Amino acid sequence: MxxxxxxxxxxxxxxxxxxxxxxxxxxxxxxxxxxxxxxxxxxxxxxxxxxxxxxxxxxxxxxxxxxxxxxxxxxxxxxxxxxxxxxxxxxxxxxxxxxxxxxxxxxxxxxxxxxxxxxxxxxxxxxxxxxxxxRKRVSPVPLPKPLFVSVMQCMVGDAEPYYGDLSKAGGFAVEKFQHAMVLSGHYFHAPKDLIHMARLGSTRAEDCGPCVEIVRGIALADGMDAARLQNALVGKPESDSDALAYEFGAAIASGDAPVAAVLGDRIEALHDRKIRTELTLAAASGRLFPAIKRGLGYASACTIPRLAEHPL
Structure with missing residues (x-):
């Protein structure tokens, strides 16, 4: 982050x-x-x-x-x-x-x-x-493609199976993807707990189990409490702010524009426009990785049951 x-x-x-x-x-x-x-x-x-x-x-x-x-x-x-x-x-x-x-x-x-x-x-x-x-507090952008792909495959394994495809895509696709990863980790004005909740809600709305685990792992590494994250995932957020950020991320990922607009206005009223912007970027980035997996035919590595059927 x-x-x-x-x-x-x-x-x-x-x-x-x-x-x-x-x-x-x-x-x-x-x-x-x-x-x-x-x-x-x-x-x-x-x-x-x-x-x-x-x-x-x-x-x-x-x-x-x-x-x-x-x-x-x-x-x-x-x-x-x-x-x-x-x-x-x-x-x-x-x-x-x-x-x-x-x-x-x-x-x-x-x-x-x-x-x-x-x-x-x-x-x-x-x-x-x-x-x-x-401290692992570095951007992946400067890493040469072979090293970056090898490191990521070792870190996430089958959870993100598309790195081989990216490495063969040509046109500096891997380097451009590295920049997208930097954006997905951005926050400055917003409290980190809201950022992680928005990203978690967005990723969970995509029904991507491995991606949820990766996002949860990143949040834990950034100092978030495991029980707090789990409570948000099972629909029992510990605070109104957790619920607001999580639902905002979920609304963005699910394409529910009216709900996203209402929740975004609430966030802006409670905080400011800059924090709403950062939460929006966090939620939007949560959609990127599951979408890549689905587009490349790795949907079976991404799909998980709905929370109502099988809570995490």
Whole structure:
């Protein structure tokens, strides 16, 4: 899920942002005053006489890296791929320094004097990415198609059997689907419990048992109470707000426009238009995955009895 930033998100932002500022500052210095940069960085003199053109070339690399990292720092969960790309040059730069000290080109004294500025930013960015990956708080968008498909098949198995079809569809279908997955996890203004209730109601209205279990699992991972979710699924929501969000999602999924409009107006009156919008997106995304399964002939993997016949 991609809600408001928490403390660890802010830490990841700070780590990437610090690396970005260092790269931009260094790049700007090298571009504007290459000989001044050469004199300022005392250890660089051991590598030979200055060359303004080469210094500016390297400054461009630092500047590009810094810009990519700035972009990533604004939202590490969604833009961690940009952080990876932006961190390639600092990382390889650090690897070069390590290689040179190992083979004797650079003295250990110079290496350790350079280490904070050379290795520090790269380590900071990889640490930030690691924080997000460890929490599974990352967008699937940057993942290459084979890796993404393999990961999803391992995670959901037969519950979502269409990943093989998507991988063969061509036209970057998998990458576009990854963006749809990001939208399905969006919330910012709305309380997360309302988001999960709207998505649960929408998915349940689609009569898709495996999809309901996936949505319930996502809600549990986001801190929702299992009994609370179960009560909503069996038609006994624990609060009026749970009932309102759940029924709103169900009305959207079932195509009941009059009921959806009435419930949406109630949500807007109780909260505001932005929250109604986010609940609408949550409910709409709940229809996507069951619809794909039905369209590709996997209806038997999706259909479950109505609640009145067989409560979950």
């Amino acid at each position: 991609y809600g408001k930033f928490d403390g660890l998100d802010r830490l990841a932002q700070a780590l990437i942002g610090l690396a970005a500022l260092m790269a931009l500052a260094n790049g700007a210095f090298m571009l504007i005053d290459p000989f001044g940069w050469y004199d300022f960085v005392g250890t660089v003199k051991a590598s030979g006489p200055p060359n303004a053109h080469f210094i500016r070339d390297i400054g461009i690399a630092f500047a590009i890296s810094g810009l990519l990292l700035v972009y990533a720092a604004l939202n590490p969960a969604l833009r961690w791929g940009s952080a990876v790309v932006g961190n390639l040059f600092p990382t390889l730069h650090g690897v070069l320094h390590i290689y040179e000290v190992l083979v004797g080109i650079c003295s250990p004294d110079i290496f350790w004097r350079d280490a904070p500025g050379v290795l520090g930013p790269a380590i900071a960015v990889w640490s930030a990415i690691g924080i997000q990956l460890a």
